[in-house]
Amino acid sequence: MNTFNWSAEAEKLWDKNSESWNAKSRTMWEEGSRKDIISFFEKHVKKGSAVCDLGCGDGYGSYKLASAGYKVIGIDVSEEMIHKAEKLNTNTGAVFKKEDISDLSLEENAIDAILAINSLEWTESPLDVLKEMQRTVKPGGRACIGILGPTAAPRANSYRRLYKEKVICNTMMPWEFEQLAKESGWSKLDELGVYKKASEKLSKGSLTDELKQSLSFMWIFMLENRKNEGMGIE
Known part of the structure; x- marks a missing residue:
């Protein structure tokens, strides 16, 4: 009986989808x-910081x-995606590694901040990714995480x-992720909602x-990394 390997299956999926993704990523x-997202990120992470783009x-x-002035390392499970990232970033100084974002080779406290947009949903255990993020981000460091909302078509x-089929998509509601992050030692500093055009017309002030x-x-x-809080570490 074959054992289902989430990471390997995710790599095959994104290798296959790399061309179609590449065709639309600039527009997104x-x-x-x-x-x-980048302007939101800049509000909370100072220029020159070491940033890891998880699921780049x-x-x-x-x-x-x-x-925008950050020192960037990008990580993705797909070899094809990494090749495209390296080609695009020939002159930016960004470097890339092919790895599973739930099992990083980065050392503890190695980076100042993380960007992870719609990548945790494609891992077998978002909780494991949050723990790896906390291990590698310095105390007080930041994590900018994008989670697919209920109206996002990719949730399909x-x-x-x-049907009890194995799927490489672990969708969660934004409020579920928020609770998971809180219980994993992260505190919420700020948030930003992204809406479809039809929803943008609705007044949300009282919601x-x-x-x-x-x-x-x-x-x-x-999010802010609260590890070592109360232990005298700034």
């Missing part, structure tokens, strides 16, 4: 659902970070689990955070 980052894909987010990738999240295409969290 420049004018689509990811266009406000074809490296366009890494390119944006490096262009997890549907076949209802609770949970209701706002329920309308979202993606929810962006800015």
